[in-house]
Amino acid sequence: xxxxxxxxxxxxxxxxxxxxxxxxxxxxxxxxxxxxxxxxxxxxxxxxxxxxxxxxxxxxxxxxxxxxxxxxxxxxxxxxxxxxxxxxxxxxxxxxxxxxxxxxxxxxxxxxxxxxxxxxxxxxxxxxxxxxxxxxxxxxxxxxxxxxxxxxxxxxxxxxxxxxxxxxxxxxxxxxxxxxxxxxxxxxxxxxxxxxxxxxxxxxxxxxxxxxxxxxxxxxxxxxxxxxxxxxxxxxxxxxxxxxxxxxxxxxxxxxxxxxxxxxxxxxxxxxxxx
Numbered sequence: 001x002x003x004x005x006x007x008x009x010x011x012x013x014x015x016x017x018x019x020x021x022x023x024x025x026x027x028x029x030x031x032x033x034x035x036x037x038x039x040x041x042x043x044x045x046x047x048x049x050x051x052x053x054x055x056x057x058x059x060x061x062x063x064x065x066x067x068x069x070x071x072x073x074x075x076x077x078x079x080x081x082x083x084x085x086x087x088x089x090x091x092x093x094x095x096x097x098x099x100x101x102x103x104x105x106x107x108x109x110x111x112x113x114x115x116x117x118x119x120x121x122x123x124x125x126x127x128x129x130x131x132x133x134x135x136x137x138x139x140x141x142x143x144x145x146x147x148x149x150x151x152x153x154x155x156x157x158x159x160x161x162x163x164x165x166x167x168x169x170x171x172x173x174x175x176x177x178x179x180x181x182x183x184x185x186x187x188x189x190x191x192x193x194x195x196x197x198x199x200x201x202x203x204x205x206x207x208x209x210x211x212x213x214x215x216x217x218x219x220x221x222x223x224x225x226x227x228x229x230x231x232x233x234x235x236x237x238x239x240x241x242x243x244x245x246x247x248x249x250x251x252x253x254x255x256x257x258x259x260x261x262x263x264x265x266x267x268x269x270x271x272x273x274x275x
Contacts, residue, residue: 005052012093015086017072021063022047024055031058031268032123034100035091037107038062039129040196041188042181043069046104046252053260063090065110067192069184077195080203084113091121100267104128104252105225106200108218109208116211124267125216125239128251130205131228132235138201141224148190161185168224173250180253209235217266221247 008025011018022044034054036047044062051060066086067073074082087110091099100123103111108127115122133141149157165182166175185193209216209232216239220229233241247255 005055007048007051007055012090014066014072014093015082015089016066016074016078019063019066019072019086019090020044020070021061022051023059023061024051025059026056029058032098032100033059033061033096034102034263034267035096035111036060036062037087037101037103037110038065038068039105039107040065040068040200041193042184043187045069045180045184049253049256050259053256054263059096061094063087065107065196067195068188073189073192074195078199080109080113080199083110083196083199084117087114088118091118096121098123100124100126102126102128102263103130106196109200109203109205112205112208112212113203115214115216116208119213122214125212125214126263126266127216127218127232129221129223129225129229130209130218130232131225132206132231133201133228137225137228141197141201148194150190158186168249170222170248170250170254171246172254173248177250177253205232206235210237212236213238215239215266217242219244219247219262221245221251223248 005024007022009020009022011020036044038044038046043064047062051062054060064071065083099121101111101115108130111125111127112130115125131137149160151157162182165178165185169178216236218229218232218236218241220226220241220243222245252259
């Protein structure tokens with residue numbers, strides 16, 4: 001990896017304290033900056049393989065959502081609107097006058113809200129998994145992702161946390177890949193771990209998608225929210241939904257070059273295409 005694609009890390013003061021970000025800044029910036037939002041309770045670390053590729057010719061930034069990774073947490077349970085306000089402020093502090101956005105799972109909710117409230121800055125939008133959650137899905141997903149597993153003296157809670165990571169692993173996801181994700185699961189404070197997923201489950205994503213006028217593509221991969229993501233198709237104003245059934249958990253690590261390719265096709269002025 002040459003000096004142009006090194007991932008730098010820093011903190012930026014924000015609404016809830018300091019926000020930790022990863023970024024690549026090439027010597028020759030040719031394209032619009034791109035900002036990546038991660039699934040929770042993970043962190044911007046999930047984009048570590050992608051940032052040096054997409055960041056060859058543009059600024060690429062992956063912040064840790066407040067309360068996850070190494071970003072300071074909110075003092076009270078946040079909503080998606082709270083996260084949106086925090087990241088809208090971050091856009092201004094980073095002096096980003098135009099930016100493309102990528103969201104994954106809970107990060108898709110934040111990216112969508114930003115696109116709707118900051119059309120002056122957000123140029124294009126890519127979402128990986130963007131579920132429309134009704135009452136049935138809310139109960140199902142809440143039971144799975146909203147569960148709090150309290151620490152136990154004998155460490156048996158770690159086995160339960162490991163199962164949450166390893167059992168739904170993707171087709172190419174290795175034990176080592178799962179270990180990186182597991183680190184984020186145990187790093188998040190126990191009571192705060194479900195905050196972002198719960199905020200997403202309560203958020204009316206369909207209403208926000210209706211307001212977005214920027215070019216948008218939703219990639220629907222094989223995971224727990226595949227079916228509710230299908231429902232997002234009818235709310236896209238200026239774009240489409242693309243099925244990628246061969247991708248699942250871990251696609252950012254195992255399909256990195258292909259992710260870079262499809263993002264470039266879309267962000268750099270060409271139509272998003274099916275793989």
